[in-house]
Amino acid sequence: MSNSSSSLATFGEPWPDYNDGLSYTDLIPPSCSGLSVIEYYSKKHHNSAPLHGWLQRIQNEQITIDGVVVKDPNTILRDGSVLVYHRLPWKEPHAPYQLQVLFEDDDLVALNKPSGLQVLPGGLFQQRTVLTQLQWHISKGASLCQQPHPAPVHRLGRGTSGILLCAKTQFAKSRLSAYFADGTSAVGNKRSNDAELNSTRKISKYYRALVSGVIDEDQVIIDQPIGLVKYPGVAKGLYVASPSGKPALSKVSILERDVKVSSTLVQVEIQSGRPHQIRIHLSFIGHPLIGDPLYVAGGHPNNFNAELTDESFAQDGGYRRPENPVPGDCGYHLHAHRLLLAHPITNEVNVPKHEVNKG
Incomplete structure (x- = not known):
């Protein structure tokens, strides 16, 4: 339709100016009994904030044990205690x-x-x-x-x-x-076995993307695996093109070539759902999405050697936003255009579709 x-x-x-903040609760296990509050947070949650940041949060009275505000970072934890970090509301x-x-x-x-x-x-x-x-x-x-x-x-x-x-x-x-x-x-x-693959699928997703450069072929099949690498500012790691990664498959069809500005409008059908798959696959073949601040030719990030330092922390004690690009950054041209779906109850085929002007 x-x-x-x-x-x-x-x-x-409309969004309010500030959110409600967050609370993060830890139930202290026997293995951590006897640790101080600052030891626990700096070891267990070092990805959230550096040591100085956790000290700042304690000074701000943002941490409680069993409902009591912690004022001394050397307070000893006991088995079964409920430790809560209260993140301040932010814009x-x-x-x-x-x-x-x-x-x-x-x-x-x-x-x-x-x-x-x-x-x-x-x-x-x-x-x-x-x-x-x-x-x-x-x-x-x-x-x-x-x-x-x-x-x-x-x-x-x-x-x-x-x-x-x-x-x-x-x-x-x-x-x-x-x-x-x-x-x-x-x-x-x-x-x-492409025929067998198509016969078992209940959902097919089609995207439109605007990529840099002119793709000569009318259709391109990309089956480059996608894996994780360590990357500053992304705690769980960054997804990239990797020979040792998990299988991924994208089918690219050319819709329009613009030789004057060296760009190509493509349709991409993804037959797997790896994170950032289209951005990674198109950059892997040398045609990254126009405006993508992260992925460059080869399927890897720009500024890959950028680092964070423990001296950089924000008002709430956490790390500042890294200067290098991260996956959530916008600017690229990618639109989920069409979805072919076997209805989960009736098994009837539905085709939600949304047109978007090339921009």
């Missing part, structure tokens, strides 16, 4: 808030996510997310609340726009999540 933006239902509430970076409803029934809803809006909480974006807007929409008794708690069943990068699928029931969520997982695992098991 196709929708024009002028006829789509929209919802969304999250700018993010759009309005969402368009492309398709909806009793079991699922397909939304048009704008570029710049994160799907789930993470990093600096704990409130300004798609999930928050869905929760606020439910609390107002809107149509989406006819079923329990709609929630995204896959992710789009913060800078990626387009179709985001959300489940409205727990059953639909589990089945849709299984569809996505099955598609990714099938690539690893059956990469050499």
